[in-house]
Amino acid sequence: MENNKNHTITKSAFVAIVGKPNVGKSSLLNRLLGEKIAIVSAKPQTTRSKIMGVMNAGAHGETQLVFTDTPGMHKPKNKLGDYMVKTIVDSIGDVDMCLMVVEESGKLHEAELELIEKFRKLEMPAVLAINKIDRLSDKKLLLERIAQFSELYDFAGIIPISAQEGEGVEQLIEKLCEMAEEGPHFFDDDTLTDQPERVIAAEIIREKMLRLLSDEVPHGTAVEIEKMRERPDGGIMDIEATIYCEKESHKGIIIGKGGAMLKKIGSYARTDLEKFLETRINLKLWVKVTPDWRNKAGGLRRFGYVEEK
Numbered sequence: 213m214e215n216n217k218n219h220t221i222t223k224s225a226f227v228a229i230v231g232k233p234n235v236g237k238s239s240l241l242n243r244l245l246g247e248k249i250a251i252v253s254a255k256p257q258t259t260r261s262k263i264m265g266v267m268n269a270g271a272h273g274e275t276q277l278v279f280t281d282t283p284g285m286h287k288p289k290n291k292l293g294d295y296m297v298k299t300i301v302d303s304i305g306d307v308d309m310c311l312m313v314v315e316e317s318g319k320l321h322e323a324e325l326e327l328i329e330k331f332r333k334l335e336m337p338a339v340l341a342i343n344k345i346d347r348l349s350d351k352k353l354l355l356e357r358i359a360q361f362s363e364l365y366d367f368a369g370i371i372p373i374s375a376q377e378g379e380g381v382e383q384l385i386e387k388l389c390e391m392a393e394e395g396p397h398f399f400d401d402d403t404l405t406d407q408p409e410r411v412i413a414a415e416i417i418r419e420k421m422l423r424l425l426s427d428e429v430p431h432g433t434a435v436e437i438e439k440m441r442e443r444p445d446g447g448i449m450d451i452e453a454t455i456y457c458e459k460e461s462h463k464g465i466i467i468g469k470g471g472a473m474l475k476k477i478g479s480y481a482r483t484d485l486e487k488f489l490e491t492r493i494n495l496k497l498w499v500k501v502t503p504d505w506r507n508k509a510g511g512l513r514r515f516g517y518v519e520e521k
Contacts, residue, residue: 225392231313232323240375276397346374432458434515
């Protein structure tokens with residue numbers, strides 16, 4: 213198909229980024245797009261729902277790659293976990309190819325074997341990205357890792373990368389572009405994501421909790437943006453958000469002594485929000501308790517984790 217703007221053949225592909233928790237899927241998406249749209253933390257299961265990112269690659273931007281960042285494949289422990297796993301399975305069935313991300317070393321994870329089995333059943337074209345190679349001191353281990361996964365599936369390509377440092381990412385993009393098929397672009401060239409600004413703002417606040425709080429507390433939190441409005445005179449945007457947690461004890465931890473932790477969360481979030489929204493931010497945060505919301509349909513629906521029928 214010809215593009216009238218540059219008279220080149222246009223190509224496109226929908227690509228699901230999959231893998232076990234904490235392998236760097238969201239970091240890779242942000243690196244590919246050159247913008248932070250997916251939150252990142254060292255804790256597993258940071259991503260809860262599908263996040264779409266669009267990039268135009270090639271010498272003239274002729275190839276449009278539409279990425280879907282999915283939650284890490286895991287055994288669900290509550291209804292929120294069920295939703296996350298369903299999101300992964302649905303994503304794999306709705307794309308042209310999968311980009312599976314694994315770490316540079318370690319034993320095969322049950323979730324990785326499960327994903328490969330799904331590829332096999334669907335006869336899914338897939339590329340393997342071996343991430344975090346910047347942590348390897350012995351490159352022989354990388355060859356062993358490549359051999360380990362080569363035996364499991366006929367990947368269209370196996371590319372060592374570092375999402376953190378950017379190493380290998382250009383080669384990965386080239387491979388995905390090579391696999392894309394001729395056809396129209398499905399999104400305007402200036403589209404970055406399908407996520408509304410309110411959703412990204414809520415996720416940025418949740419990311420700071422994941423980074424600053426102990427393991428269990430942030431996994432039981434959700435963030436709802438109550439207000440997001442630019443002032444008439446311009447230059448400042450007022451954002452008011454409520455952090456929901458499951459226990460009174462967690463509320464105390466989130467607020468901190470004299471409100472210190474909540475101020476820290478707000479300060480860190482404000483910095484990222486101002487960078488993303490390109491304006492000064494006046495951020496106000498509140499904390500409320502909603503017991504066991506991760507196991508309640510109403511709670512999941514309220515925070516956007518249940519698809520509307």
